[in-house]
Amino acid sequence: VSAGVQLERLAAGRVEDYAAGELRLWPTRTGSIGVVRTAQGFYALRNRCPHQAGPICAGKVTGTMLPSRPHEYRYDASTPVIRCPLHRWEFRLSDGRSTSAITRKRLVTYGVEIEDGAVYVLLRPGVSE
Amino acid sequence: MIDAELHVYAGSREEILDRFEPSLAARIRDTAFRLPPASPHPGVDVFAGEVAAATDPAEVAERLPEEVEWALLVPAQIFPAAGWLDHGLAAAFAAALNDHFAQTWLPADPRFRLAAALSPHDAPAAAAELRRWAGDPRVVAGCFAPTGAGLGHPHYAPLLAEASRLELPLMMHPSGAEGIALGAPLLGGGTPRTPQETFTLLPQVAAANLASAVYDGAFETHPGLTLVLAGFGVEWAGPWLWKLDQEWRGLRADVPWLTRPPSETLAERVRFVLDESCPPLDAATRALLELVPDGMLLYGSDAPFGPGEERLAALAGHESILAGNAAATFAAGAAAATGGA
Numbered sequence: 001v002s003a004g005v006q007l008e009r010l011a012a013g014r015v016e017d018y019a020a021g022e023l024r025l026w027p028t029r030t031g032s033i034g035v036v037r038t039a040q041g042f043y044a045l046r047n048r049c050p051h052q053a054g055p056i057c058a059g060k061v062t063g064t065m066l067p068s069r070p071h072e073y074r075y076d077a078s079t080p081v082i083r084c085p086l087h088r089w090e091f092r093l094s095d096g097r098s099t100s101a102i103t104r105k106r107l108v109t110y111g112v113e114i115e116d117g118a119v120y121v122l123l124r125p126g127v128s129e
Numbered sequence: 130m131i132d133a134e135l136h137v138y139a140g141s142r143e144e145i146l147d148r149f150e151p152s153l154a155a156r157i158r159d160t161a162f163r164l165p166p167a168s169p170h171p172g173v174d175v176f177a178g179e180v181a182a183a184t185d186p187a188e189v190a191e192r193l194p195e196e197v198e199w200a201l202l203v204p205a206q207i208f209p210a211a212g213w214l215d216h217g218l219a220a221a222f223a224a225a226l227n228d229h230f231a232q233t234w235l236p237a238d239p240r241f242r243l244a245a246a247l248s249p250h251d252a253p254a255a256a257a258e259l260r261r262w263a264g265d266p267r268v269v270a271g272c273f274a275p276t277g278a279g280l281g282h283p284h285y286a287p288l289l290a291e292a293s294r295l296e297l298p299l300m301m302h303p304s305g306a307e308g309i310a311l312g313a314p315l316l317g318g319g320t321p322r323t324p325q326e327t328f329t330l331l332p333q334v335a336a337a338n339l340a341s342a343v344y345d346g347a348f349e350t351h352p353g354l355t356l357v358l359a360g361f362g363v364e365w366a367g368p369w370l371w372k373l374d375q376e377w378r379g380l381r382a383d384v385p386w387l388t389r390p391p392s393e394t395l396a397e398r399v400r401f402v403l404d405e406s407c408p409p410l411d412a413a414t415r416a417l418l419e420l421v422p423d424g425m426l427l428y429g430s431d432a433p434f435g436p437g438e439e440r441l442a443a444l445a446g447h448e449s450i451l452a453g454n455a456a457a458t459f460a461a462g463a464a465a466a467t468g469g470a
């Protein structure tokens with residue numbers, strides 16, 4: 001979003017309402033947005049998997065496996081992803097991209113703002129959510 | 130044209146007896162050891178007359194069509210050894226066949242190349258056998274039949290590592306023991322009671338072995354590995370490639386060593402021989418083959434069971450399938466054989 005553009009804010013509760021890793025859903029005009037608190041901060045995402053439009057926020061927020069040698073596992077807890085419950089496709093919460101480029105489609109993500117302990121999702125103006 | 134699958138045979142056990150270590154030769158002579166039949170498939174012996182000709186290098190050379198630049202000799206009698214219980218004998222038999230074909234066939238025609246026979250039971254021994262031939266530029270591949278272990282199983286690691294290091298493709302071909310012999314691959318749903326069931330179900334074996342190699346990371350562990358599948362058909366491969374990708378996308382975290390869709394890796398590292406195990410190349414088959422990357426297909430006459438004239442006619446103009454793909458696949462050996470880089 002260009003600097004100076006006014007963003008609509010969606011009130012999404014208070015910081016203390018969120019347990020680590022817990023994903024809370026907030027209704028919008030056309031669906032819902034999930035907000036989750038992780039060790040890396042708050043993330044917000046549209047509750048619609050870019051693969052088959054599944055309710056991705058019903059999936060698990062977790063770390064992910066980095067590329068490795070066969071039968072070695074390198075878990076990366078610093079890059080939270082969400083795994084869709086329908087087909088287990090993973091998307092990074094930070095930018096909505098899939099892990100290991102399993103698809104070019106991206107999850108819709110939003111900025112999150114904390115103000116006086118309140119959590120706000122930054123929506124793009126004019127976008128029907 | 131390059132013929133990537135020409136079956137050849139030792140004519141009698143006496144013909145190869147001297148190739149064995151003396152004590153083993155004595156054991157063979159004193160037992161009921163018989164050379165495996167021409168067709169590795171159970172219940173199929175109707176080709177006996179034709180096959181007799183495939184024991185004579187001069188006759189096979191004479192039969193080669195003029196347009197054949199070179200032909201890959203496949204010592205088909207090694208394949209049934211996948212169902213043998215005597216694994217030491219299987220390895221010795223592979224070596225004897227290789228000595229026989231290298232010394233009596235390869236000099237007979239400059240167009241002959243050899244896929245070294247390998248026993249699948251003892252992978253370190255198979256690796257050593259492949260290494261034994263690596264210095265001979267006329268030997269451009271190894272060949273073996275599958276066992277009950279998938280290709281990605283650690284059992285095969287020594288052989289795959291050596292083939293990768295030597296950049297010699299490995300051809301896998303049915304043994305005829307699938308589903309019916311201890312140590313041979315199982316067939317889904319139970320044990321077949323007719324040859325027709327075995328034939329029909331053979332694609333299962335190829336699909337299972339490739340899936341094993343893919344998800345176990347064999348192509349990542351062995352970056353020089355190329356697999357050639359002959360005798361398993363190919364019409365099933367297109368939808369199956371899609372399935373490999375689909376499972377990778379969903380379960381990527383379980384196999385993080387795969388960093389791109391398996392179909393992309395297989396397109397580079399696996400070849401299917403379009404031989405007599407494939408259906409006629411009619412419109413329906415062509416539609417199925419459209420789903421398989423062109424570079425994965427090699428022409429093989431499957432002689433003496435082929436070539437089907439209709440198949441050859443249908444491939445007219447497909448230079449990559451008839452020659453280019455095979456030339457690239459067997460590049461290391463072929464280049465050496467012609468004095469190339």
